[in-house]
Amino acid sequence: MIAIGFIGAGKMASAIINGLDKDKFNIQISGRTLDTTQKTAHTLGIKAAASHTELIESSDIVVLAVKPHIIPSILAAYQINKPLVSIAAGMTLSDLEALTTSKQPLIRVMPNINATIQKSTTGITRNTNVSDSTFATVTAIFESIGSVHELAEKDFGTFTALAGSSPAYIYMFIDAMSRAGVLHGMPKDVSTKIVAETVLASAEMLLSSDLNPWTLVDNVSSPGGTTVAGVVSLEQNNFVATVIDAITATVDKNKAMSN
Numbered sequence: 001m002i003a004i005g006f007i008g009a010g011k012m013a014s015a016i017i018n019g020l021d022k023d024k025f026n027i028q029i030s031g032r033t034l035d036t037t038q039k040t041a042h043t044l045g046i047k048a049a050a051s052h053t054e055l056i057e058s059s060d061i062v063v064l065a066v067k068p069h070i071i072p073s074i075l076a077a078y079q080i081n082k083p084l085v086s087i088a089a090g091m092t093l094s095d096l097e098a099l100t101t102s103k104q105p106l107i108r109v110m111p112n113i114n115a116t117i118q119k120s121t122t123g124i125t126r127n128t129n130v131s132d133s134t135f136a137t138v139t140a141i142f143e144s145i146g147s148v149h150e151l152a153e154k155d156f157g158t159f160t161a162l163a164g165s166s167p168a169y170i171y172m173f174i175d176a177m178s179r180a181g182v183l184h185g186m187p188k189d190v191s192t193k194i195v196a197e198t199v200l201a202s203a204e205m206l207l208s209s210d211l212n213p214w215t216l217v218d219n220v221s222s223p224g225g226t227t228v229a230g231v232v233s234l235e236q237n238n239f240v241a242t243v244i245d246a247i248t249a250t251v252d253k254n255k256a257m258s259n
């Protein structure tokens with residue numbers, strides 16, 4: 001059984017671990033303090049390592065799941081002689097190479113929070129020290145919690161915006177729609193469920209058809225009907241430009257976080 005060790009056990013590590021099959025992977029975590037690590041491990045139904053050193057020694061693959069600014073201090077303090085996976089936004093393979101030995105196998109991964117329900121859309125790339133079999137193993141780990149896209153590293157910032165961060169923007173869209181439902185007299189919980197179901201089904205419809213999104217917009221917009229009135233209002237209020245600006249801000253922030 002493959003042993004996966006997570007250094008850092010916050011929201012994203014927990015989402016990944018929740019999605020992983022505990023019968024297929026031997027999972028352990030090591031957080032900032034042992035007390036919190038033990039509580040988190042208990043909640044997740046996995047093992048708490050006594051220290052980062054113990055975790056590194058007993059893992060086949062080590063996942064860095066701390067915030068990006070913590071990574072330099074961890075890589076300075078510990079020699080991680082195992083394939084190393086980083087899920088940190090903004091940190092490039094060359095940023096990580098500057099902090100490790102020249103032989104360190106490094107895999108950069110960008111999962112998303114939907115890992116919790118085994119529906120992460122994950123980006124992956126590697127440095128030249130990673131063997132095909134190690135890369136296949138790490139790819140399979142993330143395929144077990146959703147889909148995996150192998151990317152050129154230059155596209156990681158864009159992927160981070162479109163898949164890593166975008167659940168937040170999609171939740172904002174859902175909440176705005178459901179708030180409008182409240183404005184027009186519906187209870188918030190009912191309104192949110194209706195919108196979330198419609199977002200889910202619309203995405204499924206898009207993925208299962210050969211049609212592009214604008215054709216699907218046209219299919220909903222009856223001539224002189226209700227939908228086109230809303231489509232025109234969204235355009236008058238710069239919906240498309242506003243969304244593109246938000247993605248560009250995310251991509252720019254990702255770039256600014258790299259050394």
Ligand SMILES: NC(=O)C1=CN([C@@H]2O[C@H](COP(=O)(O)OP(=O)(O)OC[C@H]3O[C@@H](n4cnc5c(N)ncnc54)[C@H](OP(=O)(O)O)[C@@H]3O)[C@@H](O)[C@H]2O)C=CC1
Nearest residue numbers: 008009010011012031032065066067068087088089111113
């Ligand atoms: N949240 C998301 O949707 C996604 C996040 N990511 C990436 O995942 C990483 C973690 O993000 P996220 O889970 O959101 O952040 P969290 O703050 O929830 O998790 C980070 C965890 O690291 C712990 N930590 C801090 N210092 C150390 C240390 N020296 N050793 C071990 N653990 C430590 C923190 O403990 P304490 O709180 O006690 O300080 C915390 O539990 C980031 O690099 C982010 O870019 C990637 C994709 C999606």
Ligand SMILES: O=C(O)[C@@H]1CCC=N1
Nearest residue numbers: 088089160164165166
């Ligand atoms: O906000 C962040 O920086 C992380 C990366 C992608 C999602 N959350």
